[in-house]
Amino acid sequence: xxxxxxxxxxxxxxxxxxxxxxxxxxxxxxxxxxxxxxxxxxxxxxxxxxxxxxxxxxxxxxxxxxxxxxxxxxxxxxxxxxxxxxxxxxxxxxxxxxxxxxxxxxxxxxxxxxxxxxxxxxxxxxxxxxxxxxxxxxxxxxxxxxxxxxxxxxxxxxxxxxxxxxxxxxxxxxxxxxxxxxxxxxxxxxxxxxxxxxxxxxxxxxxxxxxxxxxxxxxxxxxxxxxxxxxxxxxxxxxxxxxxxxxxxxxxxxxxxxxxxxxxxxxxxxxxxxxxxxxxxxxxxxxxxxxxxxxxxxxxxxxxxxxxxxxxxxxxxxxxxxxxxxxxxxxxxxxxxxxxxxxxxxxxxxxxxxxxxxxxxxxxxxxxxxxxxxxxxxxxxxxxxxxxxxxxxxxxxxxxxxxxxxxxxxxxxxxxxxxxxxxxxxxxxxxxxxxxxxxxxxxxxxxxxxxxxxxxxxxxxxxxxxxxxxxxxxxxxxxxxxxxxxxxxxxxxxxxxxxxxxxxxxxxxxxxxxxxxxxxxxxxxxxxxxxxxxxxxxxxxxxxxxxxxxxxxxxxxxxxxxxxxxxxxxxxxxxxxxxxxx
Amino acid sequence: xxxxxxxxxxxxxxxxxxxxxxxxxxxxxxxxxxxxxxxxxxxxxxxxxxxxxxxxxxxxxxxxxxxxxxxxxxxxxxxxxxxxxxxxxxxxxxxxxxxxxxxxxxxxxxxxxxxxxxxxxxxxxxxxxxxxxxxxxxxxxxxxxxxxxxxxxxxxxxxxxxxxxxxxxxxxxxxxxxxxxxxxxxxxxxxxxxxxxxxxxxxxxxxxxxxxxxxxxxxxxxxxxxxxxxxxxxxxxxxxxxxxxxxxxxxxx
Numbered sequence: 102x103x104x105x106x107x108x109x110x111x112x113x114x115x116x117x118x119x120x121x122x123x124x125x126x127x128x129x130x131x132x133x134x135x136x137x138x139x140x141x142x143x144x145x146x147x148x149x150x151x152x153x154x155x156x157x158x159x160x161x162x163x164x165x166x167x168x169x170x171x172x173x174x175x176x177x178x179x180x181x182x183x184x185x186x187x188x189x190x191x192x193x194x195x196x197x198x199x200x201x202x203x204x205x206x207x208x209x210x211x212x213x214x215x216x217x218x219x220x221x222x223x224x225x226x227x228x229x230x231x232x233x234x235x236x237x238x239x240x241x242x243x244x245x246x247x248x249x250x251x252x253x254x255x256x257x258x259x260x261x262x263x264x265x266x267x268x269x270x271x272x273x274x275x276x277x278x279x280x281x282x283x284x285x286x287x288x289x290x291x292x293x294x295x296x297x298x299x300x301x302x303x304x305x306x307x308x309x310x311x312x313x314x315x316x317x318x319x320x321x322x323x324x325x326x327x328x329x330x331x332x333x334x335x336x337x338x339x340x341x342x343x344x345x346x347x348x349x350x351x352x353x354x355x356x357x358x359x360x361x362x363x364x365x366x367x368x369x370x371x372x373x374x375x376x377x378x379x380x381x382x383x384x385x386x387x388x389x390x391x392x393x394x395x396x397x398x399x400x401x402x403x404x405x406x407x408x409x410x411x412x413x414x415x416x417x418x419x420x421x422x423x424x425x426x427x428x429x430x431x432x433x434x435x436x437x438x439x440x441x442x443x444x445x446x447x448x449x450x451x452x453x454x455x456x457x458x459x460x461x462x463x464x465x466x467x468x469x470x471x472x473x474x475x476x477x478x479x480x481x482x483x484x485x486x487x488x489x490x491x492x493x494x495x496x497x498x499x500x501x502x503x504x505x506x507x508x509x510x511x512x513x514x515x516x517x518x519x520x521x522x523x524x525x526x527x528x529x530x531x532x533x534x535x536x537x538x539x540x541x542x543x544x545x546x547x548x549x550x551x552x553x554x555x556x557x558x559x560x561x562x563x564x565x566x567x568x569x570x571x572x573x574x575x576x577x578x579x580x581x582x583x584x585x586x587x588x589x590x591x592x593x594x595x596x597x598x599x600x601x602x603x604x605x606x607x608x609x610x611x612x613x614x615x616x617x618x619x620x621x622x623x624x625x626x627x628x629x630x631x632x633x634x635x636x637x638x639x640x641x642x643x644x645x646x647x648x649x650x651x652x653x654x655x656x657x658x659x660x661x662x663x664x665x666x667x668x669x670x671x672x673x674x675x676x677x678x679x680x681x682x683x
Numbered sequence: 684x685x686x687x688x689x690x691x692x693x694x695x696x697x698x699x700x701x702x703x704x705x706x707x708x709x710x711x712x713x714x715x716x717x718x719x720x721x722x723x724x725x726x727x728x729x730x731x732x733x734x735x736x737x738x739x740x741x742x743x744x745x746x747x748x749x750x751x752x753x754x755x756x757x758x759x760x761x762x763x764x765x766x767x768x769x770x771x772x773x774x775x776x777x778x779x780x781x782x783x784x785x786x787x788x789x790x791x792x793x794x795x796x797x798x799x800x801x802x803x804x805x806x807x808x809x810x811x812x813x814x815x816x817x818x819x820x821x822x823x824x825x826x827x828x829x830x831x832x833x834x835x836x837x838x839x840x841x842x843x844x845x846x847x848x849x850x851x852x853x854x855x856x857x858x859x860x861x862x863x864x865x866x867x868x869x870x871x872x873x874x875x876x877x878x879x880x881x882x883x884x885x886x887x888x889x890x891x892x893x894x895x896x897x898x899x900x901x902x903x904x905x906x907x908x909x910x911x912x913x914x915x916x917x918x919x920x921x922x923x924x925x926x927x928x929x930x931x932x933x934x935x936x
Contacts, residue, residue, distance in 0.1 A: 405795065431836060498800050
């Protein structure tokens with residue numbers, strides 16, 4: 102796969118040089134104040150989305166210990182909730198009295214926080230802490246509904262369509278204590294409704310008032326006393342049923358994230374579960390409403406700290422690959438996984454070969470084509486706790502080497518206090534060099550913040566065909582970076598609407614053919630830790646201005662082909678509207 | 684084929700004798716185990732080495748070859764359990780403790796990153812016991828070199844330098860051995876890791892005078908700055924298997 106890297110890099114270098122000249126010229130003409138080669142502009146304050154996230158402070162006997170391990174909850178999820186054509190963002194806070202934010206996109210790169218008015222602001226109290234969120238149209242009415250993922254009880258808000266939301270958690274059958282940390286939704290059984298998958302970090306011990314101190318991970322590499330995954334089948338009538346056992350996904354890892362995608366192109370989406378403190382799991386969808394754990398053959402058993410599961414076809418070979426962040430620092434050199442899909446339900450880790458191995462203490466990461474050159478780039482969040490100059494590392498290892506230490510007991514763990522652990526890490530923006538290697542470009546584009554990043558969401562907030570970036574940071578303000586790419590590279594986006602399939606077309610695969618090439622992109626149901634990107638399917642086309650054909654494989658499995666579609670615009674495609682069906 | 688059968692049979696016989704309390708010769712057990720290992724019969728080899736070590740626990744060569752066979756068979760736990768019992772039975776056997784420490788190091792590459800630290804720390808404990816019993820060149824070199832693998836945050840590099848300086852003093856006081864080049868390399872790495880670049884270059888240069896063909900010393904002296912950092916970081920990467928084969932010790936004597 103990497104055989105042609107040298108010549109590819111040479112060609113790429115020529116392209117970069119030409120682009121650089123173009124950039125310098127464009128910037129000189131425009132009189133921009135930021136470096137000409139910088140393609141992202143920090144517009145956080147101007148956009149008025151700069152409310153600070155605050156970590157939860159617990160009030161229990163283990164609070165001083167938990168503080169170090171629950172610096173979580175900063176997340177951002179994107180959807181056009183009001184159907185006005187502009188992507189909006191929901192951002193979580195985690196402090197006991199912190200309000201969540203629904204940032205309505207005013208259409209001019211400014212936002213208005215309408216969470217209170219919409220009825221979705223109150224996601225935190227003494228018994229619940231927001232940890233993430235998910236937009237998903239559970240009732241197929243065409244309006245994205247909102248799940249607020251919490252340590253405590255999740256909240257499901259039905260989008261009423263008038264700018265307001267109604268909490269329907271209990272009626273939907275989702276009122277249950279879970280220490281939930283991530284959620285995705287996809288239609289695993291192809292019945293036309295998206296189902297809900299919830300990753301749970303701690304077991305369902307009430308972490309606000311624990312009745313035992315023994316709720317921490319039993320070990321650091323193969324822990325099996327976590328919360329696992331809960332699966333809720335969508336009954337199609339506004340209610341859900343817990344089918345975790347029935348579908349074969351009962352497990353007890355410290356699930357931090359999940360990602361779905363069709364690994365073997367059989368029309369049924371498979372599932373990757375990233376587990377902290379132990380082995381990630383890969384489940385193949387059997388196509389009969391159940392999954393099988395094929396971890397051993399698919400990826401093998403790792404002992405790392407899985408933090409993120411993002412799917413995308415980084416090498417444009419027509420198969421979805423998976424990027425997983427782990428923890429990498431001087432004291433713990435785990436390295437990330439870039440799982441190259443071999444096409445036979447096995448994956449090979451190519452993170453070292455591609456230059457994506459080391460990105461610090463990893464969190465959310467997203468594939469997206471920021472320069473519209475037709476190759477998926479990668480933006481990676483990192484950093485655990487950035488505090489004082491003293492390191493927490495010796496403390497944690499002093500604990501680990503104590504004979505007979507009981508790691509499940511929170512009291513065994515040293516308080517972090519004001520110390521730092523893998524703090525002040527620079528975020529990584531990896532540019533994809535034709536599917537061969539990735540080069541680090543974060544400093545060049547001003548995306549190398551040292552805040553403790555958690556989630557990232559990608560969307561074209563100003564509808565200009567260039568993908569913008571929203572970053573959620575723990576205990577800090579978020580970032581909104583506007584993409585100012587000056588190259589004029591072509592692009593096209595698709596908003597899919599299912600009819601027989603689930604309305605949001607989650608899981609739909611789009612294969613676009615132009616100039617003799619075919620690209621695969623798909624509709625994700627919220628993959629990646631603490632961040633959900635737009636559900637629009639975006640293709641960078643580079644110099645290609647004409648599209649030959651667009652094939653949509655809907656979640657039902659049915660395929661449709663569309664022709665005569667123009668580049669450089671957003672198209673809405675409704676299932677069943679093509680004259681060309683396979 | 685006949686040789687293979689003989690090696691297997693001999694190892695089995697010696698193991699059998701030991702099991703029934705007949706006092707086998709440790710060297711005979713060792714040689715039979717070597718033969719079994721050479722033929723790929725690792726089960727017989729491990730048993731033979733264990734017999735030899737049980738009879739001569741302070742034999743550094745037996746322990747080293749046993750561990751190499753254990754690595755080959757991926758029998759890390761068996762090796763650790765064996766040495767645990769061996770040092771319990773022979774608490775004053777310095778070289779048994781040393782090999783026990785190496786047995787932990789042998790497992791590091793096969794472990795997760797957290798377990799690596801725990802194994803490395805336990806290895807240091809055993810090597811320190813060995814030093815307490817008998818402060819030898821190999822024990823000081825081993826412990827000093829091990830400290831260099833620890834990330835800076837643990838502040839162990841100065842301890843490594845102290846041990847390696849002791850080993851350096853020992854080797855200067857005796858006849859020159861080919862393996863002494865290791866101290867020149869590691870002590871320089873220790874100085875580099877403690878930000879004493881002048882001393883690092885000086886000891887590498889002295890080493891190269893003593894061992895003019897050594898490629899590792901040449902590589903270090905040819906590099907500077909980030910290039911040197913990358914090189915040494917790569918050399919001290921705990922995810923790579925550390926060569927704990929001690930055959931150089933007796934090969935050069």
